[in-house]
Amino acid sequence: xxxxxxxxxxxxxxxxxxxxxxxxxxxxxxxxxxxxxxxxxxxxxxxxxxxxxxxxxxxxxxxxxxxxxxxxxxxxxxxxxxxxx
Numbered sequence: 219x220x221x222x223x224x225x226x227x228x229x230x231x232x233x234x235x236x237x238x239x240x241x242x243x244x245x246x247x248x249x250x251x252x253x254x255x256x257x258x259x260x261x262x263x264x265x266x267x268x269x270x271x272x273x274x275x276x277x278x279x280x281x282x283x284x285x286x287x288x289x290x291x292x293x294x295x296x297x298x299x300x301x302x303x
Contacts, residue, residue, distance in 0.1 A: 235259070249274045 242251050253274040257267045260278050268277040 247273055 239252060239255065242255075244250065244252055253269070253276050257269055257276045260267045260276070265278050269275070271277055
């Protein structure tokens with residue numbers, strides 16, 4: 219499966235992101251470093267990012283895909299028609 223292989227190519231990089239985020243814990247509403255990290259990553263993917271909402275908020279558009287499928291993993295969507303893409 220080409221998409222699975224493509225995702226697997228990012229495993230090391232995504233693991234590093236998680237480790238970096240966990241190395242910089244912040245209290246609620248004080249997540250300045252985390253907010254900057256996320257906004258920079260999203261912008262690097264070409265995603266339009268809006269900052270400064272509720273002090274540390276980051277907002278971006280997440281499209282959903284309309285389809286019908288069966289939830290086969292525990293963290294699947296709780297609806298049967300929409301998933302985040």
